[in-house]
Amino acid sequence: MEEKTNVQNYFYYLATAVVIIAGIKAASEIVIILLLSIFIASILSAFLKILEDKKVPKFIAYVILLFVLTIITFLLSYMVNSSLASFSANLPTYETKIKSSIIKIISYIENYGFAIDKEQILKTLNFSYFFNFTTGLLGNISAVFSKALLVFIGIAFILSESKLLEKKLKVIFKSDHNRLSNFKLFSQNLQKYFIVKTFTSFLTGLFIFIALIFFNIEYPILWAIIGFLFNFIPVIGSIVAAIPAILLSFITGNFEITIWLIIVYMVINITISNVLEPKFMGKELGLSPMVIFFSLIFWGWILGIVGMFLAVPITMTLKIAFESTNNTKWIGVLLSDLNTKRKRH
Template identity: 80%
Template structure:
């Protein structure tokens, strides 16, 4: 009877999960705005606390934060839209220049006595596909920024409710201090993750901008923002973010610059992803590589390309939430990366 009851519970939880996932997919537009608002607000709330602890009145600190957020959002939106429009207009020119560069390279190879079929190579490379892929990605990033106003309003309301929300939590968990402590631990770890990830993403974008400016690659601000955003997408994010700038470097016909640019991208991403992030986050906030891969597919399917940006933050949120409660801690362990922990098998 016990096994039958347990089996019924499992089927109940499975059916509930399917209904929730279907609801998420159907309401993906609203869910995206909600999740972006929550995640951005969780980062900014740390800065709000920092300002209030320095003796700045909460209302003034709130005003400063919202003003800075507004100015940064408007500047980024303007610069990205301007660069994106110019890049799209010049796409046919870039495509032809890259084809000419490849033909020049083939001619150079033929000088050494090799026979190369130029038409077959150009057909196989299919530059139209590469550029369409790039413009599709940039278009999706533009779609994210088109939701900026709603996200901005959502962030403003969430930040204004921060103090009230803390009071509500104390009322809810008044008789259960352990659950209140677990929730505070969950909030702390989640905020730590977002702050560290945003900081390392900012570093990634900054170094990319400096490198592209140094090598005189067009639209360095646009590719820096792309690098910043795609740093939130593990494994494939750094590769995808590098494609447009590397293609543009080929336009110049200077293959030495292209090689150096590839090396710089590799150094930036390996150093930040494999050295800085683990050092600041610690292994307790690490996700299993397998979980990261499948979370990209899963949340990308539900929420589109925005889901790929949010895949790790959402999964990390679930992991921290599971680890904060004793009865679900085992799920959090399954999601964790224990490869670097000693004394565990």
């Protein structure tokens, strides 16, 4: 009888999860604004505290942060949109050039006696699809910038009530100090993740910009911004961000520069992702690499491109929540990287 009850409970939890996921997907436009507001506010709250520690009045510090954020967003939006418009206008030219480069390579291989069907290869390599995918992806990023006003309002309210939230948590957890300390530790780790990730993403974008200027690749600002943004997507983000600039280098016909550019991208991403980030971030995430990969697919399906950017912090939040109760602790264990935990102890 007890075993039957447990099975019923699992089906109940599964049905509840399906309903919640369907609700989030249906309300994804609102959820995206909410999540972006919360996570950006978590970064800004750290800088707000720094300004307050330096005896800057809270209201002035608050206005300074929102002003700086507004300027940065407008600049990024303007640069992405202007570069994207120029890039889209030149797409037919780029497609012609890249097909010409492919034909040259095939002709070079055929000189060694190999028989290759050029038409079939060009048909298989659907560059129109790739470029449409690229512009669609960049268009989604531009659409995120268009929601900036609503995100700003959300950030403003969250920051203004940050102190009040602390008081509310003390009232909620007044009889459970362990939960309050766990929540504070989680908030600190989440904030640390975003600050470190923003810093390393900025370095990634900066180094990419310098490299592209050095190799004289078109639209260096656009690809640097893409490198900055896509560094927030683990596993595949840095690979996707490198493709457009490498293809542009390839169609110039200078294959030596293309090889060097691939090496530079690899060095930048490996150094920052495998050396700098672990050094500054530590092992607070504790998420399984498999879980990180599938969380990208899952949250990307639910929330689109923004879901991929926020996949890790959302999954980390769920992991902490599951670990906080005995009934769902096993789910938290499944999401965890046990090798990381052993290293800690």
